[in-house]
Each structure stands twice: as C-alpha cells, then as structure tokens.
Amino acid sequence: MHRITGAAALWLLTSQQGALAHPHSFISLQSEVMVADGHFYALKMRWTMDEITSADLLYDAGDAPAGSEVWKKLAAEVMANVLGQHYFTEVWHNGKKVTFRDRPTSYSLARENHQAVLSFVLPLATPQPLAGQTYTFSTFDPSYYVDMHYDDDKDARLPADLASRCTLKVTTPTPGDEVLDFANSLDKADAPPEDMNLGKQFAQQVTLQCQ
Template sequence: MRLRFTLLSLLTLAPAVWAHPHSFIDMQATLIQQQNALTGIEMRWTMDEITSADLLYDAGDAKAGSEIWKKLAAEVMANVLAQHYFTEFYHGGQPVKFKNLPPSYRLLREGRKAVLEFVLPLATPQPLKGQTFHFSTFDPSYFVDMHYESALRIALPAGMEACNITLDTPAPDASLQAYALSLDKADAPPEEMDLGQQFAQRVTLTCQ
C-alpha cells in the first residue's frame, strides 16, 4: 500500500526544488448554529491535483461511498485530528476547545482533485448574541498553504443574519517571504518560528 497523504509530510510528485509551500488546499466553511449558539464549522478542503494524486491512485475506480473511500477518509481524518483540526478558535481572547472526533466526515473526488469534508465540532456551544470570535486554519510548518479565496467562501446559515464575517489575509514582509521561498522540500522551519501562522488568514465572526 502506498504511503498516505498527510499535511505535515506531503506526498507530492513535485520536484524537490520547489519552495514552500509545497501543497495547496482551497478551503470553504459554513458555520453551524443551534438555538442561537455556535456549535461547529462545516469544512470543505479541496486539495491541489499533485497533492491529490496518491489518494486518487489508491481509490482507483471505486465509487463514492465505497469501503476504499471510507478507509482513505479515515486515514486522512486521523492526520487532521492529530493536529487539532489545524485550526485555532478564540472567543474573548481565550482558546475554544473542540471535540475529539467529528460527527461526520467524507472524502470524495472532484475531477483530478480530492476533497475532504467534515464537521469541526466545538466542545461547548458558544452563545452568539453580542459576541466576537476569531479562527484560523493553517499548517504550522507552512508546507501546506491553506486558504480561503475570499470571505464569500465562509457562509452563514439561516438564523445568523445578525452576524457578519470578515477575512484578513496577512502580508508578511519581504524578508519572511524570501525565507519561505528559500526552503526546499527537505527543509523544515524551526518549530518555534511557527511559520505557517505568520501566513495564516484570520476569520472574524461578529454578532449583534
């Protein structure tokens, strides 16, 4: 069995001379609310074609929902869970914990890309009225560029009309960008540098 895709040790077919990041994930999110409280985020991560290659190779011609797709989904999801969903969530400057397991997840194919869908559940429902929340999703090593194309990729469901979303994309200085570009596939930035966080987008949810 071929090695599986992980977000920290990438299984790409790209040349080793490629600079950071080596892989790209296009994200979409839909906030989940119940009884005027935020309970989780429905995530949809679309991987680039090179990153998807191993997963799609192993899936072969298997139909969506088949056992092979379920097995692949479980392996990818285990990697995501090992990194706390690659997400930090804050309310009032304090971190909000997540449940250890998602209530649902699946892996599917869209053309030549693999897509991971899952629900990121908050450990405790967060009342929305008059509150502000922040969250970011990123790979700390910046091997993977995880990004929203725009704030329109973050959806508010019915019942959250009193809330609005803003998306802030950082603009690291030239020296930091040059450093990231100088890293090849075999390099890893110092852990304390938290390189990915410096490139991470920040979503702000503000409710009246």
C-alpha cells in the same frame, strides 16, 4: 520510486515537484459556521486539495465507487492525520483558545474531477453563545508546507438565518519581506523552527461578530 501513502498525501507531495520554496501543497478552504439555539457549536469544513496533492489519494481509490469501503478507509486515514494536528484550526474568543471535541461528528472523502475533497464537521467542545460576541478562527499548517486558504472571501459562510445578526470577515495577512524570504529559502526537506509558527503568519483570519 517510493509512492507516498494516501494518509500522508494530505500535506506531502510526490517527488515530481522537486525542491521548491514553501509551500509545496495547496488546499482551498470553505467553512460554514454551524449554529443551534443561539450558540456556535461547530464549523462545517470542505477542503479541496490541488491536483498534485490529490494524485496519490485518487490513485489509492482507483475506480472504487463513492461511499465504498475503499473511500471510507482513505477518509479515516486522512482524518486521523488532521486530528493529529488539532484539525489544523484555531478558534479564539476573548483572548482564549476555544477547544474542540477529539472526533468530528461526520467526515467523508470524495473525488471531484482530478481533485480530492475532504468534508467534515469540526465540533466545539462546548457550544459558545453568539449574542454580542466576537470570535476569530483560522486554518493553517504551522510548518507552511501546505498553503491552506480561501479562494474567495465568500467561501467563509454564515447560515442564512444568521445573516441579519452576524457578520463574517476574512482578513488576509501581509507577512514582511524577512518572513517571505525565509519561506522562499526552504526546500522540501526543510522544516522551519516550531516556535516560529511560520504557517500562522500566512494564515487568513475569519472574524465572526454578532449583535
């Protein structure tokens, strides 16, 4: 049986899952707004992959110690795929999409029990002012092959010194029956039309609002 490479394992699963409805893979998100000099300049991300999604990455890593060249190579492969999808993330301000730098300022891949954890800092192309401003951001796979979600609203965080001036709110959408039925009709070999942006319809939205 052909084994999926570590780079692809971020959003592809082994054939053991069979033909099931979308999504096929699950990633638990944590994010923290990074601030300096009154400006929002980056998101600190932590993505924990489910055990099946993690299996190939952990197999490739073997018994290599944390921080070794093996882990660095795997991290680079996974990060390259994430970059190819614009970090799977959108940030919006005043109806306009905020752009990102084309490389993370740091990233790493690690093992936690039977799960792979990707951590990285997603830098905005230009730091954005916070005072009196509202931003929204969301992380999702457009195809909805991967369900990317916050297990708890508290997994989207603010730095402690910003808590008195800003709030974060996580909103979880409720797609209609037609969208749910369509997602349930897809198997592993199917891909929804690109213009449908299926994953975005399931994506949680985080709202950052500052005084």
